[in-house]
């Protein structure tokens with residue numbers, strides 16, 4: 001059973017003048033007073049991750065990646081999308097992908113989360129040979145609360161997410177109705193699906209509670 005419930009103060013993201021680093025301003029639940037990030041409990045941020053695999057046992061790779069995320073002490077996997085089989089985009093001479101998305105909660109800073117994700121990719125045998133080419137596992141950070149940043153190591157929101165059916169269709173499964181980008185994601189997903197350029201079909205669904213419970217036993 002998953003007993004991990006990340007807790008922290010409600011917080012707002014603030015962008016520094018260099019447009020790359022972020023600090024968190026915590027709002028005390030009791031008084032609404034702003035408190036400094038060094039003194040307060042760590043912020044719990046909601047984030048959305050896209051997962052893809054087109055080499056090896058694709059579905060197992062996706063599940064392993066989710067389990068690795070969940071096993072990280074500072075990450076909780078909250079919801080997972082359906083698994084979709086998708087035609088390759090960008091570099092097309094490669095096998096079909098399985099793609100999905102996950103909603104997570106974390107006390108990590110954006111760059112710490114990205115580095116944890118890259119560590120999981122490496123553990124699952126990810127290599128980088130051809131740009132947009134075949135991969136055992138790909139983890140892309142799509143959104144992290146209101147965080148906006150533009151650095152080579154991490155750009156948020158993910159710069160190509162709004163053009164990709166293989167991202168948008170799974171993402172709309174897990175994006176909460178109240179999310180500020182819900183309407184935009186729905187519209188973009190409908191548009192790319194109408195364009196019809198990308199083949200995409202539901203492959204399977206995951207009962208995340210039973211997968212995560214199984215991984216702990």
Ligand SMILES: Nc1ncnc2c1ncn2[C@@H]1O[C@H](COP(=O)(O)OP(=O)(O)OP(=O)(O)O)[C@@H](O)[C@H]1O
Pocket residue numbers: 114118128131132133138139140141142151152153154155156157158159160
């Ligand atoms: N939002 C982001 N999510 C994941 N990686 C990012 C992001 N922004 C920048 N990067 C950087 O991009 C680098 C290359 O990532 P990767 O090899 O997974 O790209 P890709 O999946 O082939 O292409 P794409 O970025 O178009 O999805 C990463 O090492 C990372 O530092």
Ligand SMILES: Nc1nc2c(c(=O)[nH]1)N=C(CO)CN2
Pocket residue numbers: 051052053086087088089090091097099132133138166
């Ligand atoms: N269908 C599909 N095509 C892709 C994918 C992917 O995950 N699914 N990832 C890419 C690089 O991020 C390039 N092309």
